[in-house]
Each structure stands twice: as structure tokens, then as C-alpha cells.
Amino acid sequence: MSKQRKSGFFAGVLVGVLAATIIFSFVTRYNKSNGSQQKNITTIKLAHTLDTKHPVHLGMVYMKKRLEEISNNQATLEIFPSGVLGSETKCIEMLQNGVLAMTKTSTSPMEGFVPEMGVFSLPYVFRSREHFWNVLDSKIGKDLLLKGESRNLRGICYFDAGSRNFYTTKKPVLTPEDLNKQKIRVMNSKTAIDMIKALGGSPTPIAWGELYSALNQGVVDGAENNPPSYYNNGHHKVSKHFSLDGHTRVPDMLVISSKIWKSYSPELQTWLQQAADEASQYQRELWAQKSKEALAAAEKEGAKIYYPDIQPFIDKTKSMIDGLKDTAVGDIYRRIQETK
Structure with a gap:
């Protein structure tokens, strides 16, 4: 190899080494900085x-x-x-x-x-x-x-x-009497079951994922939930009557x-x-x-929204509240009622 070619070869190697060193140094500093951040997260x-x-x-x-x-x-x-x-x-x-x-x-x-x-x-x-x-x-x-x-x-x-409200397949729930003999899907909660019974309905615990089919096939006559859940899960398509009674929050x-x-x-x-x-x-x-947005969309797609007088519902479920006297839950209920 000629001296000129050797000189060019070694110069190229030196430039490559220097470039690699600079890049390595930059990456190392970057990684150390990031690494210390990541380590402390x-x-x-x-x-x-x-x-x-x-x-x-x-x-x-x-x-x-x-x-x-x-x-x-x-x-x-x-x-x-x-x-x-x-x-x-x-x-x-x-x-x-x-x-x-x-x-x-x-x-x-x-x-x-x-x-x-x-x-x-x-x-x-x-x-x-x-x-x-x-x-x-x-x-x-x-x-x-x-x-x-x-x-x-x-x-x-x-x-x-949100608030939980009744929605049904056959007729709207405008009074407690509208729940008579109606099978209403509820969560597997003793309080929820007792409430439907007090209102005259037939509580039916069903898994949430099975509810659409249950409504569509008539296994239950209705359910209760908030507006986004009612609309987003397509229940408005098979249960057209939504009553904003707000029985629980x-x-x-x-x-x-x-x-x-x-x-x-x-x-x-x-x-x-x-x-x-x-x-x-x-x-x-x-x-x-x-x-x-959910209520407006459901109504646009054929659902009917109702605003019932809730006092008859309150009167029907009063016995549930009366049974809580001298209990921890009853004391909290009393304090809630005293809050403006």
C-alpha cells in the first residue's frame, strides 16, 4: 500500500473513531439522564x-x-x-x-x-x-x-x-304501580333487591353482560341504570321507555x-x-x-324520555329508611338529610 493510500486509510479510520466516540458519548449522556429519570419514577x-x-x-x-x-x-x-x-x-x-x-x-x-x-x-x-x-x-x-x-x-x-333510573320494554314507569309484576334486572345487592320489592316489582339479578339479550328476549321487562350505560350498551334499542326517577346515586x-x-x-x-x-x-x-348527549342520542333513535313525579316512589320505599334507625347507616342517612 502506498504511503498516500495508507495515510488516507488511517485518516478515514480516525474520523470514524472520532464520530463513533462523539455519538457514543452523546447517547451515553442521554441514556444516563433518561435512565436516572426512569429509575426514580x-x-x-x-x-x-x-x-x-x-x-x-x-x-x-x-x-x-x-x-x-x-x-x-x-x-x-x-x-x-x-x-x-x-x-x-x-x-x-x-x-x-x-x-x-x-x-x-x-x-x-x-x-x-x-x-x-x-x-x-x-x-x-x-x-x-x-x-x-x-x-x-x-x-x-x-x-x-x-x-x-x-x-x-x-x-x-x-x-x-350518575343517577340510576328505570327503563322498560313494554310501558313507561310513571308511578310505582307501573312496576307491579314487572321483572326488573338489578345488581346482586340486597338493598337493590329490597327496593324493587318495596315498589311492587320482581327483582331479577342478571349479569350486566347478559342484560341486552335478557331485555331483547323478554327474560326481564326492564332494568335500571344511568343514561350513558343505557345508551352506550344499546339497551335503548330494545327498551324504549326511560324514566328519569333518579332512585339512587x-x-x-x-x-x-x-x-x-x-x-x-x-x-x-x-x-x-x-x-x-x-x-x-x-x-x-x-x-x-x-x-x-346519551339521552339526546337515545331519543333521536326512538327512545322516549319521561320525568315522573318521584314523591309516590319515595313514599313506597319509606319503610326501608325507617328500618335503619339506631344503625350506623341510619346515622349517616340522617347526616346526609341535614346537609344542604
């Missing part, structure tokens, strides 16, 4: 059973965004939707065992762990949506969030799940394992609580919007 796993279009899921997505912003990317949520980690009850049990950090659950399954949560399943407890949120934002609501601490379940915030809760909560630094606890509180405010506004 706290990832909080959160599981729930709702689909990714549900307003409550969107509230949790907003919470994830706010937690990352508030903590300067030192903490984040990893959300597992659509029941991929199991039912609400299963997720609650995983929290108790410290296997899962957080879950979203209705207060109905929480009754099995915190009996006081049964107050939300009682009929006509809340006078309006405003009264409902005044109670949940008060000391009553905050105290209830912490009632499960002895069971390793700490409530973080509430999410709006059963909120969703965000719950964390107490063991895991106590393992967090005070700073992380503050970040997480702030993100949850902001998400609760955001989600309740989103819920109101989605409820209006």
Missing part, C-alpha cells in the same frame, strides 16, 4: 372494569396526566382497563393483599368490606345532583372514604356514576391499598391526592356532558 398500577370510552376511565386518564405534571414526571399511573385484572371484587381483594396499588370500584361492592357504604344504595337519599356532591365533598363523604382503612382499603376520591370510588399508601413519601401522597381531586372535578363535568 414511581409507577402506580390502577385496574378497573370499564371500557376505555367510559367517562370514569377518561377521568383516570386525566389523573395520570396531572400526576405526571404535578410530580415533574417522578410519578405516573399504569392503567389496566376493561377488567383485564379481574372483577371489581377481585381487584379490591388484590388491594388488601398489596398485590395491586389502586382500583376503581362502585360503592356497591364496597358494602361487603365497609357496611356504611350501603347508604348509597338506599332509594332517594339525595335530593339532587348538587346535594349529592355537597355531601361527598363534605366531612361525611371524606369520612366514608377512610372507613375501610382497617381492611387495608383507603378511598382517594369519588367519581360520578351510587358513586364510583378510587381506592388504594393502605399498605402501599403508607409506603409512599408524604410528597408522593400529596401529589397523588391532588391529581385525584382534580380528576374528580374534571370527571363530574365530563359526566354531566356525556349524560345529556
